[in-house]
Amino acid sequence: xxxxxxxxxxxxxxxxxxxxxxxxxxxxxxxxxxxxxxxxxxxxxxxxxxxxxxxxxxxxxxxxxxxxxxxxxxxxxxxxxxxxxx
Numbered sequence: 001x002x003x004x005x006x007x008x009x010x011x012x013x014x015x016x017x018x019x020x021x022x023x024x025x026x027x028x029x030x031x032x033x034x035x036x037x038x039x040x041x042x043x044x045x046x047x048x049x050x051x052x053x054x055x056x057x058x059x060x061x062x063x064x065x066x067x068x069x070x071x072x073x074x075x076x077x078x079x080x081x082x083x084x085x086x
Contacts, residue, residue, distance in 0.1 A: 003051065003055060005086060006051075007048055007051060007052070010044065010047070010048050011048065013044065014041055014044045014048070017040060017041050017044065018041060020037065021034060021037050022036060022086060024037065026037065049084055053081060053084060056077070056080065057077060061073055061074075061076075061077050064076065
């Protein structure tokens, strides 16, 4: 699946960014630069999460709507979104 491959590639880039941050801390680099990199990692993770939520809403929820009560399926989707946004 292209989406899965794309997400895994994004996660590997994020992993590399996190390792880069670790090295920056070890080297005692400027705190502002480290914080900018942390912000970039957060943003990248949010994008991955957004793609997964979109996929869930378009695919998984449709399947659940066919198998369980539509209100229960929507409640589950909302619960997942709320937990993700904590």
